[in-house]
Amino acid sequence: ENKNSSKTMLISLWVVQVLLIAMFLMSGFMKATMPIEKLSAMMPWTGSVPSAMVRFIAIAELLGGMGLLLPSLLRIKPQLTVWAAVGLATILLLSIPFHISRGETPMIGMNALFMLLALFVAWGRWKKAPITSKS
DSSP: OOHHHHHHHHHHHHHHHHHHHHHHHHHHHHHHHSOHHHHHHHSGGGGSSOHHHHHHHHHHHHHHHHHHHHHHHHTSSTHHHHHHHHHHHHHHHHHHHHHHHTTOTHHHHHHHHHHHHHHHHHHIIIIISOOOOOO
16 A cells, blocks of 8 residues: 555545544534523424433534544553544434434435545544554
8 A cells, every 4th residue: 555545545534534523522412401492493303302302312423523533642542442433433323213203304415425534534543543542
């Protein structure tokens, strides 16, 4: 494998990680802090599930977003980035049948795209461009 393609892979992984980090931290923060009534005006599903589930998903998204960033950036247990990406991809995969059951099919394309991006990060950080620990 040549040096240019590995540099391209590194840059691509960081770009996708930053995009996912921003998306999940923003989404998680909104779900964690906004009143459900306000949130359900933007995301109707949040008004039809228990508020504890909305807050649980928020925490999972916040932790997943931080998991995509901190282990890689600090180089402390960087393999946790792979697991964070797999966890976020799982949340997105599970959201697809949920949105189908509610007739919210326009949501599915975006969820599938973010799921594929998370899987790209998991694969890339596991196989192609793993980050080594500081120690």
